[in-house]
Amino acid sequence: MLIKMFKRIKEDILMVHLRDPAAKSSLEVFFCYSGLHAVWCHLVAHYLWDHRHCLSARILSSINRFFTGIEIHPAVKIGRRVFIDHGMAVVIGETSEIGDDVLLYQGVVLGGTSSVTEKRHPTVGNGVVIGSGALIIGNITLGNGSKVGAGSVVLKNVPVGATVVGVPGKIVHEKRKCAIDLEHQKLPDPIDETLQKIMKKQEHLENEINKLKGK
Numbered sequence: 001m002l003i004k005m006f007k008r009i010k011e012d013i014l015m016v017h018l019r020d021p022a023a024k025s026s027l028e029v030f031f032c033y034s035g036l037h038a039v040w041c042h043l044v045a046h047y048l049w050d051h052r053h054c055l056s057a058r059i060l061s062s063i064n065r066f067f068t069g070i071e072i073h074p075a076v077k078i079g080r081r082v083f084i085d086h087g088m089a090v091v092i093g094e095t096s097e098i099g100d101d102v103l104l105y106q107g108v109v110l111g112g113t114s115s116v117t118e119k120r121h122p123t124v125g126n127g128v129v130i131g132s133g134a135l136i137i138g139n140i141t142l143g144n145g146s147k148v149g150a151g152s153v154v155l156k157n158v159p160v161g162a163t164v165v166g167v168p169g170k171i172v173h174e175k176r177k178c179a180i181d182l183e184h185q186k187l188p189d190p191i192d193e194t195l196q197k198i199m200k201k202q203e204h205l206e207n208e209i210n211k212l213k214g215k
Contacts, residue, residue: 035084038070045074
């Protein structure tokens with residue numbers, strides 16, 4: 001188990017170097033990135049949970065939240081090379097599942113919509129990027145390589161490679177490749193696009209009215 005843990009830590013540190021240009025050294029990443037600390041601590045809590053030490057797992061999870069500001073239920077399944085960047089106020093509910101190479105930013109919530117003991121939290125595929133403050137609610141799936149814009153509220157399944165923005169979330173792009181992508185500001189804005197269309201239509205109508213008046 002220790003060998004696997006060290007291998008995982010090495011992978012996670014490498015992933016941070018690839019995703020965060022602010023990372024200057026491996027020692028800095030190891031000691032200063034609370035998002036990694038939260039994931040590593042969760043792995044221990046999840047091990048305890050799987051071995052029926054539920055109270056110990058919950059206590060460790062609470063300690064994890066106290067020191068990192070990130071709340072992950074010990075039952076959550078997390079894949080490899082998951083990076084929670086600036087992770088304060090991230091909340092990941094009990095039946096959530098997170099794939100490999102996922103990037104989460106601060107304020108992300110993977111929440112449930114039911115009080116029944118069942119799968120009630122999201123499943124996040126491989127290579128998914130979820131922007132700051134996004135809410136992913138219910139037993140839904142974010143397909144591999146999909147992307148969720150900051151502040152979005154996602155209530156329905158997201159296809160593989162799709163980009164979702166808005167409240168509620170709408171698909172604005174359908175062919176994103178699963179890759180390291182830091183250009184989070186370059187997301188389409190469906191509201192702005194709709195307003196632009198309305199303004200062009202209004203301008204066209206005004207021109208037609210002016211022509212009629214000229215006659």
